[in-house]
Each structure stands twice: as structure tokens, then as C-alpha cells.
Amino acid sequence: MRKGIVIGASSGLGKEVAKLLIADGYKLGIAARRTEPLEDLKALTPDKVEVQAIDVTSDDAPHALEQLIEKVGGMDLFFYAAGVGSQNMELEPEIELNTVNTNGMGFTRMIGAAYRYMAEHGGGHIAAISSIAGTKGLGAAPSYSATKAMQNTYIQALEQQANMRGLNITFTDLRPGFVATPLLGDNPQYPMLLKPEKVASEMVRAIKNRRHAWVIDWRWRIATALWRRIPRPLWRKLKIR
16 A cells, blocks of 8 residues: 655645545545644544644654654655745735745755655655745745745755665655635635646646646646746736735
């Protein structure tokens, strides 16, 4: 039986992906800060799911991950879905610093822990949700877009390092556009809003196909390709929210 870990499985895309992996035959360890929603998911298939409380901003999070891996009996796939994000036009410091702490420090802490485990146990697959927001600096969400760009680069760097070290570790950087999760809701101000079930399904396919970096969906692949080609003098005059 394949064994996986999903960090951030209490809601949104993490929860949807966890459900698909369980249906696909995985024995799964699911984690989040709040365990109540995780227990509800475990109740559906108690023999296939183990639960652990993990706060990615805590120094002891890697130890909690080790405990969850032990409960599951190993880890072939590590799926990372934890993160925060919000618009911050007033540049409130609490929002900026909390975003950097969660999406920067927390991401690095947990991806690094998974990488080291796989380096010591014969390899595996690390998949993480970043965002199309990492394509360019978004003035409406400075720390969010900056941390997502950092995540893109960090995964790329680890992929190169794993190759240099001869490690059998595969990486998939998943970059969805705007998704109607609890983070955004069904807010009509967000264009091309995606359904979480559809996004989760495409993410699982990307993992199976061992995509290295995958933008979801086709409309956002076109949009981000255009974004990359916009000259900086023009980009700074655009009003993108």
C-alpha cells in the first residue's frame, strides 16, 4: 500500500486532495493545526487514515511529522497544502509578517523535514501547492506573492540538489489560480475562480504524471505566460487585485 502525508488537510485543497488519495488506495497521514476536521475525515475510512496536530510555524513541527510518518508506517508521497494569504493594500505589518512566517518559515521547515526523511529512506515524491501569485509581484498582496515566488524557487533548488546528490526524490510544484476555498470564498472580485474539486483532481493527475511545475488550469497557464512577458515599467502601472 502506498503511504502519503498531507499537511493542511483540514479544509480547502488539502482536504480535497486527501479524499482523492484515500480513494486511490493510499494509507494517509493527515495533519493541520485543528484536529477536529481531520477526525471527521478519518471517520470515513478509519483503517486508512492517521491524524496528527501540526502547526507548521512551530519549532517542533518536524518532530510531529516524524510521529505521523511512524503512525502511517512510512512516506512515499508528501503533499503540502498549508498556507495563508490575504490582500494588504495598507501594508499592515501583522499580516505581512504572519504570511512570511507561515508561507516562508513554515514551508521551509516542513519541506526540508520531508526532504531529509526521503534522503535517508530511499526517496519519494514531494508535492506542494504554491500559487500563480509567485509569477510577478502583486501590489495587492506583497508578502503573499513574494513568499509564493520563494516557494517556486526553493522547490526548483531542491530538485537540482537532489539530482546533484543522486537522490531518488521527485518534486511537483502546483500553482493554482484563484480557487473558491475558505481562503477566498466565492468572491466575484477574483477572475476565473476555480472549483476546489476540479483543482484537486488536476493536482492528483499532475502528481501521477510527475509534473515538475504545473499551473492550474489552462486559462491560468495562458494568463501567467502573458504576465511573464509584461515589461516591468508597464507592470507597475497595472491595477491587479
